[in-house]
Amino acid sequence: MTIDPSQFRTPEQWRAQLTPQEYHVLREAGTEAPFIGEYTDTTTEGVYRCKGCDAQLFRSTEKFPSHCGWPSFFAPADAAGVRYVEDRSHGTVRTEVRCAVCDSHLGHVFAGEGYDTPTDLRYCINSICLVLEPTSE
Numbered sequence: 193m194t195i196d197p198s199q200f201r202t203p204e205q206w207r208a209q210l211t212p213q214e215y216h217v218l219r220e221a222g223t224e225a226p227f228i229g230e231y232t233d234t235t236t237e238g239v240y241r242c243k244g245c246d247a248q249l250f251r252s253t254e255k256f257p258s259h260c261g262w263p264s265f266f267a268p269a270d271a272a273g274v275r276y277v278e279d280r281s282h283g284t285v286r287t288e289v290r291c292a293v294c295d296s297h298l299g300h301v302f303a304g305e306g307y308d309t310p311t312d313l314r315y316c317i318n319s320i321c322l323v324l325e326p327t328s329e
Contacts, residue, residue: 206218206219213320214243214320217297217318218298219296221297223299224320226260227261229261229262230320230324231324232263235252235255236252236326237326238252238324238327239252239269239324239325240255240322240323240324240325241322241323242298242321242322243320243321244291244321246323247291248270248273249268249269249273249274249291249322250268250269250315250322251269252327256307258314258316260314262299262318263316263317264307264315264316264317265315266307266309266310266315267310275291275292276288277290286300287301287302288300297321298315299315299318299321301314302314
């Protein structure tokens with residue numbers, strides 16, 4: 193999956209679609225405050241989609257309680273659904289996670305933290321970037 197040219201929007205178009213806080217996180221690589229996000233502790237089953245373009249990003253089956261203040265996943269729903277960017281913005285090297293379709297900032301991925309998950313990864317994702325589509329019962 194690559195960035196979809198139809199998702200290219202001007203800053204004004206993004207601002208019309210998103211709230212100021214959503215714009216700050218998705219388009220300016222901001223971070224929402226910890227422990228306040230809508231999906232930090234939810235256990236609802238379903239698919240997490242990108243707030244910017246509705247692309248499927250994560251599933252509840254890969255979500256786990258990391259107690260870090262943001263929703264955590266051990267893998268994306270589809271490896272091609274996200275892209276990675278080296279981030280040196282805070283005096284350290286981190287790996288930023290972006291939506292592969294609309295290039296919105298989602299959060300960061302960390303390795304080697306010792307969580308009991310099938311991978312050695314923690315995708316630390318801002319709730320504000322996501323929309324949860326609950327599984328139909």
